[in-house]
Amino acid sequence: MKHKVRNLLTGIALIALTSAGYAAEFDLSPQQPGRLKAEPNAEAIAAIPADFKFAADGKFTVAVSPWDPPIATYATDGATVVGVDPDLASLIADSLGLELNLVATAWADWPLGVTSGKYDAVISNVTVTEERKERFDFSSYRQDVLGFYVRTDSPIQEINEPKDIAGLKVITGAGTNQEKIILEWDRLNQEAGLAPIEVQYYDDSAASTLAIQSGRADVEFNPNPTLSYSSAVTGDTRLVGVQSGGWPVKAEIAATTRKDSGLADAITIAINGLIESGLYAQTLERWNVSAEAVETSQTNPPGLPKT
Template sequence: MTFRNSAIQLLASTVAVATIGIGSAQAAEKFNLSPDTSNRIRAEKDEAAIKTISPSFKFVQKGKFTVAINPWDPPVATYATDAKTVVGTDPEIAQLLADSFGLELDLVPVAWEDWPLGVSSGKYDAVISNVTVTEERKEKFDFSTYRNDVLGFYVKADSKITAIKEPKDVAGLKVITGAGTNQEKIILEWDRENVAAGLKPIEVQYYDDRAAADLAIQSGRADVEFNPNATLAYSASIKGSTKLVGTVSGGWPIAAEIAVTTKKGAGLADAVTLALNDLIKNGKYGEVLKRWNLTSEATAESKTNPPGLPKSGS
């Protein structure tokens, strides 16, 4: 069963007005959500990476690294307390790469659906916004991996659910996930397996609003949320109202990776990969992930265009 409950969303928005100040204060104490970017972790110019950039590649703006980003959720990318500056793991990875290329960073907030055309048309040099490598996307884009794609199952802090490791563990549960996402594909496949095995079906729920999803979990209208681990772990650490009960790869049953995305054949991907590997070696990369509590998603090596998630039906 699928649905979007407008009434719940409206109620959640009302509740959010009373709680957002507390949540923001807690977040500011635990994570740096200041618009002051002078304290970002910085890197030295990487001459080897610069030399790897194809002579045919031209940056969108002279002297700048123009990066599209979707400020969707902390700690990956969100707006700072001034509601304008974008902060989080991805903005800081972008900063490290700009430093490595000896360029100024120009971070451009965009809607998720707008980045593919922007990168393809040359409007942006790259997108760094939690993009998963897929075989379909590789037809139009090049990838330089920088994080493992991990999805998490989160339940109410006092829930009797203690572990979700395989499809049968979610049989009969009300599960929140994102429409049109890899996690939706996974949970629907788990549901098919369960139904085929004679188990109770899953009730899948979709919410466009973060507060509505939170309210659904806390009120018992939903049993579990299955979405990117990074954002749910952040929320759990700030609010303490949910807990992790299981993780799977974003590409279940195969591994999935998050990557810096550039135009196919533009001549920048190998340089980005080299810069990322140098940042991994010198520890700057690790510092950024530690700062945003994402060390568990760290990759040991950046790769250019590794195998991606298969196309639907393949």
């Protein structure tokens, strides 16, 4: 699942807007004064295999693909990568007693980089799949969540199941998991005698936003992080429901490491330590993605089935 959405805050270091009764703040400065720090986790450090060779001594080298906030994007200096995934990578590095070496990487390049040992891990919105598990190990840290967003004054209050979208005009991404889900929901509805939906596709977020605000569309169904970020910044939309990116199967986002390298268990322990300490929840809240929290990190959880 990958849906390109235009960067909403190019060149803006900090925006604070009031929406639905709360202030949303997003710091895109390279300094990141609000980034949290963690103490070394002795259990996680002990779980690092004695023969594991890090890409750089004393450092945790992590690949990340900067595409859009709040997951990962370039800061206002045009070079530093910031977002929820870089923040979590930093906390994991702290927990492992290592210095974070964050490397901006094209999405297509991370698999070879991880298998070759160029990167110790990739922490960049990678969904666990059974096919990927044949080549990589995983430590889950976020749910793969899709969100339903409507205009703030929309009469729609909840979308939790197929019947809730009957007769609506729905924006989604062409050729994506979310499109497959929404079309399957529509098929189920029509079998049940409910009104069909009208699916709409747009090339960029500006066009989608205009369609929602003008009433040409009722709801947008796309990856939750970017829609949540836009909602918090503009105050023009609100969340009315979420679904797993692998519906009806649960899908999770995970830190990805070389298969059988042994590092995954250490990272899983580190993430669970962050969950227990509260640093994990605070970090997700900082970037407005609390809806994607996992209760527990797992090593190699069930992935999306092969197609």
